[in-house]
Amino acid sequence: MAQFLLLLRDNPEHYASLSPAEMQRIIGEYRAWAEGLRTRNQLHNSNKLTDDSGKVVHHDGTSVTLKDGPYAETKEVVGGYFLIEAADYAAAVDIARSCPHVRPGARGSIEVRQIHEM
Secondary structure, three states, rough: OOEEEEEEEOOHHHHHHHHHHHHHHHHHHHHHHHHHHHHHOOEEEEEEEEOOOEEEEEEEOEEEEEOOOOOOOOOOEEEEEEEEOOOOHHEEEEEEOOOOOHHOOOOOOOEEEEEEEO
């Protein structure tokens, strides 16, 4: 089995327009989905990230710079992640497709990346 990182991207402004009851319903969907992964021993870790876009520390060839990031020109940010275990990329993608983040009506996307064991 291999480990995969599911990076959940979305526009935080979308969630700001939801009522508290809607937010609680959506959070419940994520928790139930994650618990299903956990009971199948497929979930290693998960967290929601803060809604700011973070910072990028970059070396430009001469010095280290800091900027708002990763992409100040876009509204989409990495809002959270799941570290999962799956047999291969196809299985990891199937798991990602079942995530509430890409349910009908959701506006998010999920990047699936395999972890390279070091």
